[in-house]
């Protein structure tokens with residue numbers, strides 16, 4: 001009996017589901033960053049608004065990268081619904097606290113998919129996911145560093161002004 | 176087990192059957208046949224897994240509350256249309272779950288055999 005399942009797709013049903021969930025999570029991240037950009041912009045933090053617009057685009061790219069991988073491997077990619085986006089933040093700092101929480105949740109989610117790939121010996125998807133693991137190093141570093149600026153620069157006086165000016169300069173170099 | 180398909184007389188392999196119907200595979204045509212509630216449909220692997228996803232999503236609890244009106248679910252899938260009652264959904268669900276378990280088992284066996292040949 002021919003293995004029609006394998007002929008159709010490289011992905012197991014479980015991995016396909018996990019990847020589709022990740023597509024949704026990246027879409028959700030993209031939407032959250034967009035809402036953060038809006039909040040920052042309307043509260044006068046232009047540097048941070050720019051920063052979050054860029055982040056939002058990156059998340060959209062992540063979403064498409066996974067989406068196309070699912071299709072290229074013969075799977076069914078599902079365009080996700082995105083809802084429950086928080087639009088209000090109580091403080092400037094809270095925006096960045098949420099951003100770091102968001103990135104940590106994404107990293108954890110990738111670790112979970114990678115664990116599943118190991119279990120199934122899906123080394124092809126594992127290799128695909130390596131790019132994201134590396135990306136998460138950078139994403140977490142930047143989010144953590146941004147939050148650190150609140151402690152280093154301080155929130156009093158012109159603190160917020162200086163933080164906003166410096167958000168865009170945070171760079172991560174793995175070397 | 177090999178059976179003769181009444182429609183195209185291609186040799187079909189039984190994937191999974193219950194008293195209510197079953198799924199058969201044609202290696203010649205790389206396709207599947209779903210025999211259920213008096214009709215046989217020819218489906219690609221993709222269509223059969225799409226059907227399974229749709230059936231798995233049907234909210235039977237919600238359907239049961241509608242019994243007095245119409246406990247019927249209409250499923251449109253490319254060229255096929257299924258009009259199913261709640262109990263038929265349960266029967267079909269069983270067939271599809273069985274079939275996909277057999278597909279997974281077949282994949283594991285094929286994989287093992289391929290590895291054996293290489294070594």
Ligand SMILES: [Fe+2]
Nearest residue numbers: 026059062106
């Ligand atoms: Fe991302």
Ligand SMILES: [Fe+2]
Nearest residue numbers: 029059103139
């Ligand atoms: Fe990110």
